[in-house]
Structure formats: C-alpha cells, structure tokens
Amino acid sequence: MxxxxxxxxxxxxxxxxxxxxxxxxxxxxxxxxxxxxxxxxxxxxxxxxxxxxxxxxxxxxxxxxxxxxxxxxxxxxxxxxxxxxxxxxxxxxxxxxxxxxxxxxxxxxxxxxxxxxxxxxxxxxxxxxxxxxxxxxxxxxxxxxxxxxxxxxxxxxxxxxxxxxxxxxxxxxxxxxxxxxxxxxxxxxxxxxxxxxxxxxxGLSAPRLPDGRAEKVVPGSAGDEVLRWVDEQVRTLVALDPAVRRDLPDSVHRFRVACRRLRSVLRSYRSVLDREITDPIREDLKWLGGELADARDREVLAERLDARVVAAPRELVLGPVAARLQAWHVAGTAEARRRTLDALNSPRYLALLDSLATLTQQPPLRPKAGRKPTKAMPKAILKEYDRLAARMAHALDLPPGKDLDKALHEARKAAKKTRYTTEPAHASLGGPAKRLGKRVKAVQRVLGDHQDSVVARDTLRKLAVAAHAAGEPGFTWGLFYGQEQAAAADRERQLPAAWADASEPRLRKRLAG
Structure with missing residues (x-):
C-alpha cells in the first residue's frame, strides 16, 4: 500500500x-x-x-x-x-x-x-x-x-x-x-x-529534446506571453496527474479545467501558434476531458442532491431517499473511476503528454507571434467575446424550455472560452483584460448553476422512475424536481443583469485600445 x-x-x-x-x-x-x-x-x-x-x-x-x-x-x-x-x-x-x-x-x-x-x-x-x-x-x-x-x-x-x-x-x-x-x-x-x-x-548527462524557444521566441512578444501561460497549464496537468490517480478531493475538477484552458487558448490564439500542430492536441485534450467528465459531473451532482436531502424538513423526506441516492452515487462512481484510470494509462494519453512537451520546447510559432501583445492579443479576446455575445443574444430571446436550456449551455461554453482567452493577457493588457474576465466569469457562474439544475432535474426524474418501479414514494423526488425548476427560473431572471454588466461598451472599447 x-x-x-x-x-x-x-x-x-x-x-x-x-x-x-x-x-x-x-x-x-x-x-x-x-x-x-x-x-x-x-x-x-x-x-x-x-x-x-x-x-x-x-x-x-x-x-x-x-x-x-x-x-x-x-x-x-x-x-x-x-x-x-x-x-x-x-x-x-x-x-x-x-x-x-x-x-x-x-x-x-x-x-x-x-x-x-x-x-x-x-x-x-x-x-x-x-x-x-x-x-x-x-x-x-x-x-x-x-x-x-x-x-x-x-x-x-x-x-x-x-x-x-x-x-x-x-x-x-x-x-x-x-x-x-x-x-x-x-x-x-x-x-x-x-x-x-x-x-x-x-557529470551524468543524457541527450534531451532540443529547446527551440530561445531562438524562436521574442521576449515580451505575444508568443512569449501565450507560451508562458501554456507552460503553466501543462505543468498543472503533469502535477495533478498523480492526485487524479489517487482520487484526491477536487483533483479531477482542476485537471479538467486545465484541459479546457489549454483547449481554449490553443484555439483562440491560432494567429500565434500554428493550428496544424495545435488542432490535434486540442482534439486529444477534448477526448481526455470527456473521459474524466463522468467522475466530476457525478461528484458535483451528488453534492447538490445530498444538500437537498439535508435541507428538506424530515417530514417531507418520504421513503429511502438518502439510501437510493447513495446507491446511485456508488454505482456510478466506480464506473467513472475505472474510465478515468483507463484514460490515464492509455497510449493516447502518453502521446498527448509527448505532444505537449514538444509544444512547449519547440513551439510552432506563426509570424504574428513576434508582434506586441497589445496588438495581437486583443483581437483574439474580442473574437471570443463576440461569439459569446451572439450566443447570449440568441438565448435571451427564447422563452423558458428545452431550447433555452440548450442555448444557455452553449453560451456557458462560450463564456468559459472567453474568460480563459483573457488569462494569458493579464500581464500585458492589465486591467481591461482582467475586468472583462471577471465580469464574464460572473455570467459563467449564473449559466453554470442553471446547467447544473438542468442535469439535476434529468437525474431526479430517472431516480423517481426507479423509486416508483420499486414501490417507493415519489413525493420527495417531485419536491426536489420542483426546487431545481425554481432555481433554474431564478438564474434565468438574474442573467440579463449579469450580461449587461459584462457587455458594457466601455469594457470592449478599453480592451480594443
């Protein structure tokens, strides 16, 4: 042991x-x-x-x-x-x-x-x-x-x-x-x-992969800023791998966030890093995050539903609600854990680690990588921001229902990408990038809680069906479903104000210079 x-x-x-x-x-x-x-x-x-x-x-x-x-x-x-x-x-x-x-x-x-x-x-x-x-x-x-x-x-x-x-x-x-x-x-x-x-x-030494950065990267350039941030995320992935294997608290979540950050920035800064090299890496990062998704999603959902049980008055918890939740969590966690370890021990994962090492040591820089960060980076950020704005405008025009749920989920993904794209620019662009990232994060938080409610309602319905088939009362599952529905409606009401804060024209103007 x-x-x-x-x-x-x-x-x-x-x-x-x-x-x-x-x-x-x-x-x-x-x-x-x-x-x-x-x-x-x-x-x-x-x-x-x-x-x-x-x-x-x-x-x-x-x-x-x-x-x-x-x-x-x-x-x-x-x-x-x-x-x-x-x-x-x-x-x-x-x-x-x-x-x-x-x-x-x-x-x-x-x-x-x-x-x-x-x-x-x-x-x-x-x-x-x-x-x-x-x-x-x-x-x-x-x-x-x-x-x-x-x-x-x-x-x-x-x-x-x-x-x-x-x-x-x-x-x-x-x-x-x-x-x-x-x-x-x-x-x-x-x-x-x-x-x-x-x-x-x-005097022990061995041949190592040549470091092509010194002769390629212009100090203080957009390429320099992006690569330093990529380095940090790669180091985070490498450092978190043992924690994920040992199933330490919050390790899977932080690991997946590092994957998403890398994917977003490698896409957003295609003017800096050659997409012929980075697109296959992005696909592998997407695959890796997906393989670990069940473990994290089930963890978040279990905490949310357990909190519902704890907060509910005792007289409203009818039937073996806590026991059924526990059985659901244990059964799904074992499968998610197996899938996680299979991914981390796979040849595809090892190949991804090699690709990330090569990316940081021999970066595939494009001509614009040598430009000043204040010239190259705002364009990448504003492109993601405009994509988010389009998705938010579409979502805010929809009535409550499945179409709105889907649109808000797509807006949430765009908000994450926008926020992550601002992060490499914090050092060079300063306040404007940080303020935009902070306000987009507030929108992302509202959208994230809304999506968690969508997932929770789907799971609650399945649990209610299983409980009914076993002859157990369905009242409490319906109660929780209604609470989640109310929580989603509350987030939908909060969203216009949060988005108005993030879409303030002065933010975009300051970032564009």
Missing part, C-alpha cells in the same frame, strides 16, 4: 569539521528547549530515472533506499515552497507499479532504470519543544555518490546539512533555525537535493 507524507525541509552547506558553534546557536532558537542527539545510521539509495532524466528535470525523484526507519521505495514530488510530497511503498527488487503509474505524467512512459547510487552516513539531532515534542530534525550527512550509467564509474563525496520540520510544526520554525545557522556561517546548499548534486558532481 502506498503511504503519503508531506515533508518540509531545507538543505545547507555542511558545518566545518569540529566546529559545533551551530549546535549552540540552535539551543537559542525561540521555542527550542533542547537539542537531543539520536545517533547515526547508514543509508543506501539507488535513484531511478529515464534515460534523459525526465524525473530530475521535473524536480521529482524516485529511489530505492535501504537502511533507516523508512527503508523502501520513495517517490518525491515537488510542492510549493520548501515542501515535497513523499510517497512510499515497501521494498521490492523492481520499481513498484504504483509508483511507476504515479510518475507517468513526468516519465511519459519511458523506462525507469538505475542512474545514481548515493550512500550516506547520517547523524541526527532532534529540536525539542517545551512539551517534549519534536519540532524538527537536523541531520548531517556524509555523502558518497556514484553514477551507474556510461560504463565508467564516477565518484563524488561531500557533506551537507538538512533541517526537516516535524508534522504540524509551524513553518516559521524553519526561518528561526536558518537565522541561527547563518550566525554560525552556515548558508543554504547550492543544490536542492542530493540527486541534483550527484548528477553535477558525477
């Missing part, structure tokens, strides 16, 4: 041999009552990576370690700041399937083989607080590293210090400890990890 923990740590250059001033300084750190020596241990870790070191490039590591209390396989994934997530499984001779899958978005299916061996003799001290709780541990490692590739063994040796927070310790303790160490002349290490230093010290 895979175990997960969050580790927050900083690495420092090693103290001079025999100099214990740093230890005396640590006893003066606010909140530290004592420094307790725990002794030493020998650790032996073999780091695995692809031939072109894709994990290392993504600031991730996979190692098989023996020695110490946490011997096993460790996959470390970057988190913001000084933190990383460490996923552990028990020792085995080969890379565990669980960790191989969790690393897949970074390896893109390339084989994982031993790259570097790092052996350490570690001495550990605990920083102990007033209630005898361990606040952090300070380790000094004597490290010996060797490359395991290239036919010739290359050795390197160094000493380093590491400070790792204990669970639930205030991160401010790290700053206090660092201040104390600096008083003793100990600064941050030049490398973020042992592996990073081992790779440099041993």
């Amino acid at each position: 895979t175990q997960s923990k969050r580790e927050t740590e900083r690495k420092y250059a090693a103290p001079s041999a025999g100099d214990m001033a740093w230890l005396r300084e640590l006893t003066g750190v606010d909140g530290v009552v004592s420094v307790v020596e725990r002794g030493s241990e020998d650790l032996d870790a073999v780091y695995h990576d692809t031939e072109d070191m894709r994990l290392a490039d993504a600031s991730a590591t996979l190692r098989r370690r023996t020695g110490g209390p946490d011997a096993g396989w460790h996959l470390k994934l970057p988190l913001p700041g000084d933190s990383r997530e460490e996923l552990q499984v028990p020792l085995s001779m080969t890379v565990p399937d669980d960790l191989r899958d969790l690393a897949l978005s970074r390896t893109r299916g390339a084989p994982l083989t031993p790259a570097v061996r790092v052996r350490s003799t570690r001495s550990t001290r605990d920083l102990v607080g007033p209630d005898e709780e361990v606040l952090a541990e300070v380790t000094v490692d004597s490290v010996r590293a060797e490359s395991l590739r290239g036919g010739t063994t290359t050795l390197a040796a160094w000493t380093e210090m590491e400070v790792e927070l204990a669970d639930d310790t205030d991160p401010a303790v790290l700053d206090l400890v660092e201040k104390a160490l600096r008083k003793s002349g100990i600064d941050r290490a030049a490398h973020p990890s042992k592996l990073a230093r081992a790779l440099e010290e041993t």
Whole structure:
C-alpha cells in the first residue's frame, strides 16, 4: 500500500569539521528547549530515472533506499515552497507499479532504470519543544555518490546539512533555525537535493529534446506571453496527474479545467501558434476531458442532491431517499473511476503528454507571434467575446424550455472560452483584460448553476422512475424536481443583469485600445 507524507525541509552547506558553534546557536532558537542527539545510521539509495532524466528535470525523484526507519521505495514530488510530497511503498527488487503509474505524467512512459547510487552516513539531532515534542530534525550527512550509467564509474563525496520540520510544526520554525545557522556561517546548499548534486558532481548527462524557444521566441512578444501561460497549464496537468490517480478531493475538477484552458487558448490564439500542430492536441485534450467528465459531473451532482436531502424538513423526506441516492452515487462512481484510470494509462494519453512537451520546447510559432501583445492579443479576446455575445443574444430571446436550456449551455461554453482567452493577457493588457474576465466569469457562474439544475432535474426524474418501479414514494423526488425548476427560473431572471454588466461598451472599447 502506498503511504503519503508531506515533508518540509531545507538543505545547507555542511558545518566545518569540529566546529559545533551551530549546535549552540540552535539551543537559542525561540521555542527550542533542547537539542537531543539520536545517533547515526547508514543509508543506501539507488535513484531511478529515464534515460534523459525526465524525473530530475521535473524536480521529482524516485529511489530505492535501504537502511533507516523508512527503508523502501520513495517517490518525491515537488510542492510549493520548501515542501515535497513523499510517497512510499515497501521494498521490492523492481520499481513498484504504483509508483511507476504515479510518475507517468513526468516519465511519459519511458523506462525507469538505475542512474545514481548515493550512500550516506547520517547523524541526527532532534529540536525539542517545551512539551517534549519534536519540532524538527537536523541531520548531517556524509555523502558518497556514484553514477551507474556510461560504463565508467564516477565518484563524488561531500557533506551537507538538512533541517526537516516535524508534522504540524509551524513553518516559521524553519526561518528561526536558518537565522541561527547563518550566525554560525552556515548558508543554504547550492543544490536542492542530493540527486541534483550527484548528477553535477558525477557529470551524468543524457541527450534531451532540443529547446527551440530561445531562438524562436521574442521576449515580451505575444508568443512569449501565450507560451508562458501554456507552460503553466501543462505543468498543472503533469502535477495533478498523480492526485487524479489517487482520487484526491477536487483533483479531477482542476485537471479538467486545465484541459479546457489549454483547449481554449490553443484555439483562440491560432494567429500565434500554428493550428496544424495545435488542432490535434486540442482534439486529444477534448477526448481526455470527456473521459474524466463522468467522475466530476457525478461528484458535483451528488453534492447538490445530498444538500437537498439535508435541507428538506424530515417530514417531507418520504421513503429511502438518502439510501437510493447513495446507491446511485456508488454505482456510478466506480464506473467513472475505472474510465478515468483507463484514460490515464492509455497510449493516447502518453502521446498527448509527448505532444505537449514538444509544444512547449519547440513551439510552432506563426509570424504574428513576434508582434506586441497589445496588438495581437486583443483581437483574439474580442473574437471570443463576440461569439459569446451572439450566443447570449440568441438565448435571451427564447422563452423558458428545452431550447433555452440548450442555448444557455452553449453560451456557458462560450463564456468559459472567453474568460480563459483573457488569462494569458493579464500581464500585458492589465486591467481591461482582467475586468472583462471577471465580469464574464460572473455570467459563467449564473449559466453554470442553471446547467447544473438542468442535469439535476434529468437525474431526479430517472431516480423517481426507479423509486416508483420499486414501490417507493415519489413525493420527495417531485419536491426536489420542483426546487431545481425554481432555481433554474431564478438564474434565468438574474442573467440579463449579469450580461449587461459584462457587455458594457466601455469594457470592449478599453480592451480594443
């Protein structure tokens, strides 16, 4: 079974041999009552990576370690700041399937083989607080590293210090400890990890995909702005993949939003990026988002209907309503989960990851990519905005009913695309792009709640039919259906005002310059 923990740590250059001033300084750190020596241990870790070191490039590591209390396989994934997530499984001779899958978005299916061996003799001290709780541990490692590739063994040796927070310790303790160490002349290490230093010290390198951006992209251009935003969304997809595989809360939703953002911007900025390259990527992103749709939609719908049950007076909940909802949710969730994992393990997904990597490293720029953002980007945004305006005008002319529901759903999709198209322009266009995006988001929110009500009513009808067939009362299902109908009507009344705010002529004029 895979175990997960969050580790927050900083690495420092090693103290001079025999100099214990740093230890005396640590006893003066606010909140530290004592420094307790725990002794030493020998650790032996073999780091695995692809031939072109894709994990290392993504600031991730996979190692098989023996020695110490946490011997096993460790996959470390970057988190913001000084933190990383460490996923552990028990020792085995080969890379565990669980960790191989969790690393897949970074390896893109390339084989994982031993790259570097790092052996350490570690001495550990605990920083102990007033209630005898361990606040952090300070380790000094004597490290010996060797490359395991290239036919010739290359050795390197160094000493380093590491400070790792204990669970639930205030991160401010790290700053206090660092201040104390600096008083003793100990600064941050030049490398973020042992592996990073081992790779440099041993000279281990591998051929990598050429980066064509430096010679193609004009700094500060429209192409530069769009590509930086595309980079961010690709990194988001890669980072969220392990969370989706582990079914962590909100991970599927955020993953699908990143897919939609990429699809929208690759379409809207065809004047910047060649559509012959980006259109197939957009199709694959659409496929991927669709494969994960059931999981997210069912999650949203279950929360909405569960809230109806909780809010309803007890005397109006007739029959096994909660139980039937739970059975519906469990049955559908299992199928949606299977479909999600099948998609993430498919050849098509791996090919998409490769295409996204190539897109960011060798961008297919068009001539207009070199133009100033203030020239190229407003046109793309206004084109999406005009498409939204046309759909809103059509919808607002329709009476309530199925045709209106469909028209509002199409307007909602156009609102998302318009909003996402403004996002790469926030840095260069500033206020006008941000204001338009904010007001379109308000319209999107009204349209989204309306669509959720449409989907909820369809599901409620199906549940009512199933309940009737089983001889259960249908009253409560009809009650909920009526509430959803009223909620949709309320959103339809709110929509003209929200759209008037987003379609204010001055917004368009300011964006157009």
